[in-house]
Amino acid sequence: PQPAPGGPGRPPGTPDPYGGQPQAPRPAVGATGTGGKRRLTMFLAGVVGVLVVVAAVFFLTRPDGGGKDANAAKSPSPSASSDPTPPPGVKCSGSSCTGKDAESMGCSGDLVTTAKTAALGTATLEVRYSKTCGAAWGRITGGTQGDQVRVSAGKVRQSGDITEVGDTIAYTPMVAVKDAAEAKACATLASGRTGCTK
Structure with missing residues (x-):
């Protein structure tokens, strides 16, 4: 008599000498989802990179040429140019x-x-x-x-x-x-x- 495929005495995954399909090995514990985690990490890295590029383009193409300091350095306020601070004893300018x-x-x-x-x-x-x-x-x-x-x-x-x-x-x-x-x-x-x- 022939033993039944995958019967007792044969470890799972070994070929059946009688023409049956071998049993698929079970995945190792913790192996599930490693590809998914890697894809998520790559997606997040891509999103961060795109945001950095967009922020750089926005900052460099603003009409004032940058932050408040750049604008302040370019043109003094009207009151500063027309009414400079007077010297001691002088009460107006x-x-x-x-x-x-x-x-x-x-x-x-x-x-x-x-x-x-x-x-x-x-x-x-x-x-x-x-x-x-x-x-x-x-x-x-x-x-x-x-x-x-x-x-x-x-x-x-x-x-x-x-x-x-x-x-x-x-x-x-x-x-x-x-x-x-x-x-x-x-x-x-x-x-x-x-x-x-x-």
Whole structure:
């Protein structure tokens, strides 16, 4: 009598000498899923790589050329360029001086020059300019009560006048200018005579 295929006495997986199919060996414990884990690791590595490339392209092609620091280095803020920090004793600079008194803001004294002059009868009309403050103002000297002085820079105008008997000087509040050439002073005397600096 022939033993039955895969019968007792024969280990599994050995060929059957009687023409039967060998039994398939059972997979080893822990061998299941190794290919799946490897595929998952490769997929995640690919996703991370794609994200790194996308992030690099986005960062390098942004209109501001990078982060906030790159943008800040390229262009200073408008207030920093037009109104620099004034030195000690000076209380305004540029647009912050407009409408203010030159003497009380620390813009006169050694910081001022006479940029333009015009004679008007016995009075002298001047454009006074402080580069440190970035401002100009008009002044009239040798005047009398009722004389008026004006200063203008673009559309901005300021005026001052001699109000007291015996006073001979009047000056205007300041106007912001980048240089003295932007400012023009005009005067109207109590006598009705008028004139301007050139």
